[in-house]
Structures are given as structure tokens and as C-alpha cells.
Amino acid sequence: MKAxxxxxxxxxxxxxxxxxLAAVFGGYLVAAxxxxxLTLWLPLNRAEAVVTGMTVSFLVYLVAVLWCFAxxxxxxxxxxLLVPSVILATVSGAARGLGLA
Amino acid sequence: xKEGFRQAMAxxxxxxxxxxxxxxxxxxxxxxxxxxxxEINHWMQPEIPSRPLDAAASLTLAQTYLQQRAPDAPSWQxxxxxxxxxxxxxxxxxxxxxxxxxGRFTEKILDAQTGAEVPVRKSFGGEFFYRFHxxxxxxxxxxxxxxxxxxxxxxIALITGIITHKKIFKDFxxxxxxxGQRSWLDGHNAVGVLVLPFHLMITYSSLVIFMAMxxxxxxxxxxxxxxxxxxxEVFPEAPTPERAGIPATLPxxxxxLARASEQLGGGNVARVTVINPGDANASxxxxxxxxxxxxxxYGNDVTFNGVSGQILDxxxxxxLPMAIAGSFYGLHIGHFAGPVLRWLYFICxxxxxxxxxxxxxxxxxxxxxxxxxxxxxxxxxxxxxVLNIASMAGLIGAVAAFFWANRLLPLSLDGxxxxxxxxxxxxxxxxxxxxxxxxxxxxxxxxxxLAALLFTTVPLLNALTTAHHLGVxxxxxxxxxxxxxxxxxxxxxxxxxxAWKMQRAAHTVRVExxxxxxxxxxxxEQGTR
Numbered sequence: 001m002k003a004x005x006x007x008x009x010x011x012x013x014x015x016x017x018x019x020x021l022a023a024v025f026g027g028y029l030v031a032a033x034x035x036x037x038l039t040l041w042l043p044l045n046r047a048e049a050v051v052t053g054m055t056v057s058f059l060v061y062l063v064a065v066l067w068c069f070a071x072x073x074x075x076x077x078x079x080x081l082l083v084p085s086v087i088l089a090t091v092s093g094a095a096r097g098l099g100l101a
Numbered sequence: 102x103k104e105g106f107r108q109a110m111a112x113x114x115x116x117x118x119x120x121x122x123x124x125x126x127x128x129x130x131x132x133x134x135x136x137x138x139x140e141i142n143h144w145m146q147p148e149i150p151s152r153p154l155d156a157a158a159s160l161t162l163a164q165t166y167l168q169q170r171a172p173d174a175p176s177w178q179x180x181x182x183x184x185x186x187x188x189x190x191x192x193x194x195x196x197x198x199x200x201x202x203x204g205r206f207t208e209k210i211l212d213a214q215t216g217a218e219v220p221v222r223k224s225f226g227g228e229f230f231y232r233f234h235x236x237x238x239x240x241x242x243x244x245x246x247x248x249x250x251x252x253x254x255x256x257i258a259l260i261t262g263i264i265t266h267k268k269i270f271k272d273f274x275x276x277x278x279x280x281g282q283r284s285w286l287d288g289h290n291a292v293g294v295l296v297l298p299f300h301l302m303i304t305y306s307s308l309v310i311f312m313a314m315x316x317x318x319x320x321x322x323x324x325x326x327x328x329x330x331x332x333x334e335v336f337p338e339a340p341t342p343e344r345a346g347i348p349a350t351l352p353x354x355x356x357x358l359a360r361a362s363e364q365l366g367g368g369n370v371a372r373v374t375v376i377n378p379g380d381a382n383a384s385x386x387x388x389x390x391x392x393x394x395x396x397x398x399y400g401n402d403v404t405f406n407g408v409s410g411q412i413l414d415x416x417x418x419x420x421l422p423m424a425i426a427g428s429f430y431g432l433h434i435g436h437f438a439g440p441v442l443r444w445l446y447f448i449c450x451x452x453x454x455x456x457x458x459x460x461x462x463x464x465x466x467x468x469x470x471x472x473x474x475x476x477x478x479x480x481x482x483x484x485x486x487v488l489n490i491a492s493m494a495g496l497i498g499a500v501a502a503f504f505w506a507n508r509l510l511p512l513s514l515d516g517x518x519x520x521x522x523x524x525x526x527x528x529x530x531x532x533x534x535x536x537x538x539x540x541x542x543x544x545x546x547x548x549x550x551l552a553a554l555l556f557t558t559v560p561l562l563n564a565l566t567t568a569h570h571l572g573v574x575x576x577x578x579x580x581x582x583x584x585x586x587x588x589x590x591x592x593x594x595x596x597x598x599x600a601w602k603m604q605r606a607a608h609t610v611r612v613e614x615x616x617x618x619x620x621x622x623x624x625x626e627q628g629t630r
Contacts, residue, residue, distance in 0.1 A: 031316065032316060032318035032319075033318070035316060035318055035319040036318050036319045036322050038319070039319035039322065039323055040322070040323075044420075044422065045334075045420075046323045046324070046334075047331060047334035047335050047423075048420050048421070048422045048423065049319070049323070049422075050319045050320050050323050050324070050331065051335065051422040051423055051426050052422045053319035054309075054312040054313065054316050054319055054320070055309055055312065055422070055425065055426055055429075057312070057316045057318075057319075058253065058256065058305065058308045058309075058312075058316070061253065062256055062257060062260060065113075065257050066110070066113075066257070066260070066261070069109050069110070069112065069113045070106050070109050070110065092322075
């Protein structure tokens with residue numbers, strides 16, 4: 001694909017860059033939030049919950065990255081990460097509010 | 102990326118694989134060598150003699166030595182010999198000259214039978230490959246971050262590779278030799294699928310090993326800035342009493358071994374730590390060998406009072422999440438593996454390395470074909486070619502150079518261990534320069550030939566520079582030393598074969614290239630899907 005690079009329009013390159021950024025940073029955000037949510041909601045003692053959350057987070061990261069490149073547009077890549085991020089942040093916030101953490 | 106899911110995944114596979122391929126090749130190759138870390142250590146420090154194992158006798162020798170040489174040290178560390186590591190290692194840290202400073206750290210290797218200090222050559226041995234494969238010779242913590250990021254990319258490349266490769270089992274039985282680009286692809290798929298469980302395990306576990314560093318969010322939320330509280334809960338350690346300042350005799354520690362083994366469920370003991378030896382508040386920590394079971398547990402030990410011998414504390418059994426994380430760790434490092442399984446680990450690691458290498462070759466080969474007619478390669482393809490040569494053939498040659506340096510550098514050289522490492526990097530840099538200066542094919546052939554020459558002659562070099570040549574080691578059944586020589590010989594022969602194939606391909610490719618380019622361009626395009 002690089003060989004064809006000269007023929008590719010600027011908008012395509014920007015879209016790819018946007019997807020890469022979404023995958024690396026947005027994906028990390030979702031993974032980190034997922035680990036926090038799991039840690040706060042799992043009925044385990046805190047050390048065990050932390051270890052479980054961290055162990056699972058990489059699977060979430062993987063799925064998030066795949067999503068960024070599988071979806072139709074670069075915009076939907078960002079939306080598809082930000083929506084779960086907001087939900088996860090709310091759910092972990094709720095755990096704090098309920099005094100689970 | 103509009104073409105559909107599988108094409109999108111193929112795109113991701115191609116580009117993650119290219120950008121991180123060179124680094125991953127180095128991580129996989131050095132990591133694979135690290136499975137034989139102890140054997141490489143043994144070869145690189147052949148002065149340490151192999152003796153029949155007797156843990157109690159070894160511990161007594163270590164204790165006698167330390168009581169003479171370091172009676173006032175705040176702590177002693179004793180590592181007992183095992184089947185793979187023949188010497189007793191004793192180390193201690195001197196009390197600091199001024200408070201707040203770190204005391205001088207000394208390590209000595211003792212003969213497991215006589216207890217005499219063995220004058221060993223300075224070398225990092227296999228430890229160098231082990232450290233490099235996750236620290237990449239970079240300052241802490243950057244190397245670990247980069248290596249773990251590469252592992253995440255590897256994870257993505259693996260999964261996208263599986264998705265891309267729809268006919269996973271059908272294609273596995275398809276190997277079309279001597280078909281150029283096709284054969285590379287078939288080889289890539291075969292090694293990829295054959296050891297797929299290993300690839301998934303090794304990649305995912307590498308993420309788990311450094312998870313507290315790279316994914317600390319949940320840790321920070323639960324513990325705030327007090328990270329040590331987390332580690333205290335995960336790896337509970339017995340609080341060791343403060344120094345009393347009253348002298349007391351440390352009794353013979355050998356009987357503690359059997360008692361510790363009983364406490365640890367019949368495990369083997371690997372390491373003994375004595376805190377405040379010769380003090381009324383001395384304590385002795387006896388830690389089990391990590392080769393005992395799959396789950397790797399940091400600090401699985403029994404603590405004794407160093408005067409009365411009373412048990413102060415034993416590590417409790419781990420809860421399930423920690424046991425799972427510990428199992429991933431243990432599976433990754435493979436300390437539990439016996440000789441057969443260790444070789445299987447080694448072969449799987451080589452298969453992983455080969456999978457990455459063939460992937461890089463395919464990427465370039467497919468794009469080179471488009472420029473075969475003009476014979477002029479665009480800059481980016483030439484760059485990939487040079488990096489392919491230096492990162493694969495160059496790295497293999499550098500490993501051989503590291504072994505050669507171990508035998509040829511003078512024993513009295515200042516910073517000798519560092520010079521071995523420097524030789525490795527100098528050789529690697531030279532291979533990059535060479536790849537830049539020579540045409541691609543020729544650079545491949547020349548570097549592979551040189552690496553083949555260096556590896557095949559390792560047994561000869563060993564025979565000329567030490568008394569531990571194959572005639573002796575085979576007769577003594579010292580499989581670590583003999584195995585090292587023989588493995589180098591086999592590696593050299595394999596590299597010679599690769600160089601020969603490369604040389605022949607260079608002759609035939611010119612004739613075939615134009616024909617294939619015009620008749621089957623569509624098949625080649627599909628070949629990567």
C-alpha cells in the first residue's frame with residue numbers, strides 16, 4: 001500500500017492517521033477504564049480485583065484496536081471508543097458513589 | 102480500508118507486522134536464547150565445575166565461606182546449585198560507609214564440592230540475552246515500555262493474522278516448495294498455525310508480566326499512590342526483625358532445608374537469604390525453586406528465626422487471580438520445564454522468530470516484484486531491505502560474535518563483561534553498514550555465510566581456548582556444554598544452507614521474474630490474503 005502512497009489522496013492518509021491515534025490512545029483509554037470498572041465491581045478483595053482488571057484489560061485493548069480499523073470511517077472509530085469510555089466512566093463512578101471503592 | 106472486514110484486518114496485519122517486525126524479531130530471537138540462559142552461562146563461564154548435587158552440603162560450604170569472609174554483612178544471599186547451574190553463588194552487601202548510601206555488593210561463585218572460590222571470567226552470559234529481550238539495552242523504564250508495546254502489537258498482528266487467514270486448517274496442509282513468494286507465504290502460515298497456542302501464550306503472558314507498569318489505572322484507583330501496599334498484599338512478606346546489636350551464633354543452616362521443603366509441600370529449595378547473620382535477631386528465608394511448578398511466585402518462602410530455628414512465617418497459598426497471573430508468568434519463562442519441554446520451548450521460540458522473519462520477507466518480496474522490470478527500487482523498499490538484512494542476518498551474526506568475544510577477549514581486560522556486550526553491538530552495527538553498501542541479495546548471502554562460518558567454528562574455538570571441548574564434554578556427559586557446542590554447529594550448518602539457497606535463488610530469479618510478472622500478477626496479489 002505504501003507503494004501506492006503517492007496516488008492516495010491526502011484525506012485517506014489523514015483518516016489512517018486518525019484511526020491509528022484512536023487505536024493507540026483511545027484504545028488504551030477504554031482498556032484502562034474497563035480495568036477500573038472491573039476492579040470496582042468485582043466481588044473480590046481489592047488486590048485480587050486489581051490483578052483481574054489488569055489481566056483482562058489487554059483483551060479490551062485488542063478489541064478496541066480491531067474496531068478502529070474494522071469500522072467504516074475514522075469518525076466512527078472515535079465514536080465507537082468514546083461512547084464505551086463514557087459508559088465505563090459512569091459505571092465506575094457509580095461504584096464509587098455506592099461506596100464500593 | 103473500505104473493502105470489508107477481512108481486508109481491513111489484512112491491512113492491519115501487514116502494517117503492524119512491518120513496523121514492529123524488526124524489533125519483534127530481535128525480542129523473539131534473544132528471548133528464545135534465554136530459555137537456555139543457564140546453559141549459556143555455563144558455557145560462557147566454563148571454569149565452574151559440574152558436581153553431583155547435594156543441597157545440604159552446598160549450604161554448609163556457603164555458610165562456612167560467608168562466616169569467614171562476610172561475618173558483619175547486614176545480609177547474605179545464597180543460591181544453591183541445580184541441574185542447570187552448577188556453582189554455589191554467594192553474595193552479600195557491606196554495611197554502607199555512611200547512612201543513606203548503598204553498601205558495596207559482592208558476588209562470588211563457589212565450587213559445589215570443595216567450597217573454594219572459583220576464579221570465573223567476567224561475563225554476563227545468557228543473562229545478556231534475557232535482559233535484552235525485555236529491556237532492549239535502554240534505561241529503565243523505557244526499554245520495558247517499548248518491549249511491552251511491541252508485545253501488544255504482536256498480539257494484534259497475531260489475531261488479525263488469524264482473521265485474515267480464513268482457510269486456516271486447509272492451508273496448513275498446503276506447502277508449495279520452490280515457488281518463490283508462494284513458498285514464503287506457505288512457510289509463514291505453517292509456522293504461524295503450527296505453534297499458534299505458543300504464540301498466543303507467549304504474547305499475552307508478556308503483557309501480564311508488566312501489567313502493573315503499563316496498565317496501572319485500576320491499581321491507582323484502588324490504592325492511590327501507595328503502590329507498596331498492593332505489592333505487600335499480593336506478595337506478603339514476613340516482617341524481618343530489626344538488628345538487635347547483640348551477637349549470637351548462627352547455627353548450621355543445613356537442617357532448615359528439610360524443614361522448609363516440608364513446609365513448601367516437598368519442594369526444592371533454590372535460595373537462602375540470611376538477614377542480620379550473627380545477630381540475636383537473625384532471620385533465615387528459605388525460598389523454593391521456581392522450577393518446581395508452573396505457577397511463578399515471587400517470594401514463595403519460609404522464614405526461620407536465625408538463632409532458635411523457629412518458623413516465623415510461611416507464604417500462604419495464592420488466591421485464584423494471582424495464581425492465573427502467576428501461571429502466565431511461569432509459562433512465559435518456562436523455569437518448570439525439563440530438558441524435553443525446554444527444547445520444545447526453544448523450537449517454538451525459533452518458529453515464532455521464523456514467522457516474523459518470513460513475514461518481513463513476504464512484505465518486501467511482494468512489492469519488489471512490481472519493480473522487477475525496471476530494476477530500480479524506490480527508497481522505502483530499499484530501506485526495508487536493508488533493515489531486513491541487518492535485523493535478521495546481522496543479529497544472528499552478532500550473537501555469534503558475542504560468543505566469540507567470550508573466548509577471545511583477554512581474561513584480565515578491564516570491563517570485560519561489558520566488552521562482550523559491546524562486541525555484540527559493534528557487530529550488529531557493522532552488519533547495518535554492510536547491508537547499506539552492498540546490493541540486497543549479495544548482502545544476504547555474505548552475512549549469512551559469515552554467521553554460518555562463525556557458528557560452525559564455535560566448537561573448534563572452544564577446543565582451542567578451553568579444556569572443555571566436545572571430546573571431553575561428551576565423554577563426561579556434560580550435556581550443557583556439549584549441547585551448546587553441538588547446537589552452534591547445527592545452527593551454523595542451517596545458516597550455510599540458507600546462504601546457499603539464497604545464492605542459488607539469486608541466479609534463477611533473474612530468468613523467472615519477467616515471465617511470472619506478466620502471467621500471474623493476480624495470483625500473487627491474492628497470495629497475501
